[in-house]
Amino acid sequence: MIIQLKKDIQQNQRLDLEQGLNQLNIEFYPVITQMGTYFICTPIQEFDIRKIGYFKGISDVHRVTGNHKMVSSKWKLDRTIIDCGDGVLIGDNNLAMMAGPCSIESEEQINDTVESLLKNGVRIMRGGVYKPRTSPYSFRGLGMEGLKMFYQACNKNGIKIITEVMESAQIEEMMPYVDIFQVGARNAQNFNLLEALGEIDKPVLLKRGISGTIDELLYSAEYVFKSGNEKLILCERGIRTFESAYRNTLDLNAVPILKEKSHLPVVVDPSHGIGIRKHVIQMALASAAVGADGLLIETHKTPEKAATDGQQTLSFKEFDELMLKLKKLKEIF
Template sequence: MIIQLEKNIDKTQKEKLFDKLTALKIDARLIKTNFREYIVGIPSGEFDLREIGNMPGIADIHRVSDSYKMVSRKWKLNNTVIDLGDGITIGNGELAIMAGPCAIESEEQIISIVNHLKKNNIRIMRGGVYKPRSSPYSFRGLGIEGLKLFHKHCSENGIKVITEVMQVSQVEPMLDYVDIFQVGARNSQNFSLLDVLGKTDKPVMIKRGISGTIDELLYSAEYVFSGGNEKIMLCERGIRTFERATRNTLDLSAIPILKDKTHLPVIVDPSHGVGIRNYVPPMALAGVMSGADGVIMEIHETPEKAFSDGPQSLYYPQAEKLYRQLRETKKLRDHF
């Protein structure tokens, strides 16, 4: 059960509400988010919803059978829209395109990609400054100094920054230089990190775990929401299966399922989903047709020289062609 409180509810009304919930043997938890207050209630038996719904100070009340309650569409039918400022939104019916390198490598590289994105009216740049690598000897990012350069050039050009945070200790130092925190696949069940991100006011994009189920992804989002942050989006980035023809198996069926189960925006990542440059464009287009609110993709001026993930990064001309195709595909989807 989810109880949405009136914004002007007073202390006495709130105390009476909790007394009523206790009398009805409903385990109740107050959640304060960026926007308002809710109570999540877990009843131990049957009760009449009207006994609570008619009390003063309540804006709305819903029965929600899903264990992930706050991110469920069963109580919130309208899609969540994430406002990044400067006219940039995600989840409002427009297609969000996020593009950039796997890793931030140098200031010169940042400037090159920013100029490319401006030319193509792409308003969100991806790029890692902390890189979770399978091998400890691989390039692991430029850290906070790289992020400061990344933010400087993007903010000067009206472009928003999405980058991965790997551990709790990184959140606070990164806060002023990030527009969207990305939780990578390896950290999708790092509940300590999710708890801390729930206490920030910055949007969070959670990638599906390497072998994670759809429900597990929704539980991860519930951690962030229950911590107080409603600005959440989900990302299908491929899962590990027995197939070895691609880096991962991009589960496009997850996109319409997530759109049905949750009110949160859903993003598709074809770069990690297949890991092979020539397969990225068709999977990106298929992701849009599947209902994705946005696409996050890897690009590089010279992928063969990239410090990481070169084989799945698009050359600029390939990316420019794909941007046009993505926008046309979104128009086609709107006709259905």
């Protein structure tokens, strides 16, 4: 059960409610987000929901069966739209495009990418400055220096930035330069990081774990929401299976299921989802056709020279081709 408090609830009304819940022997967790205040209740026994409705200062009371509470579509019928500022939205009826290199490499690279995005009317640029790499001997990103460079080039062009954060300690420093914090697949159940991201007021994109279930992804989102941040985006990026013909197995079943179970926007990363450059466009089209709210696409002026992930990165020309096809697709759905 979720009790949504009125924005103007008075202190004594809130105390009354808390006492009432205690008397009814109902455990509750207060959740305060950018959007509102909620009490999440996990009553052990069935009881008459009207007993709660009597209290003053309550905006609404929702029954939510199932394990997930705040992220569930059972209480919030309207789909959540994430406002990244300056009119950049994720989850409205447009397909939000987030494109750019796997790793930020240089100012020139950023400027080239920005140009490609502007040409296609894309408002969000992706690019990693902290790179989680399986091997400690691989290139691991330019760090804060790279992020500042990234920010400067994008900010003056009205482009929003999505980039990965790897631990709680990085959040504060990154904060001024980031528009959307991305949690990578390897950190999908790094609960401390999730809770720390719950305490800030910036959108967070959660990638599904490498072999994460739908259920686990929703629980990870619940961690962030419960800690106070409602601005959440879920991302399917391919799962690990027995098949070795591609890097990951893009699981597009996840899109309609996540949209059924949750009110949060769902985006897809087809670049990681198949990991093979020449097939990314087709997988991106399928992702759009299945109802994704946005796409994360790796692009680079010269993919074969990219510091990381070149094998799955589109050239700018290929990206233009994708955008054209997506435009046609959007016209019919």
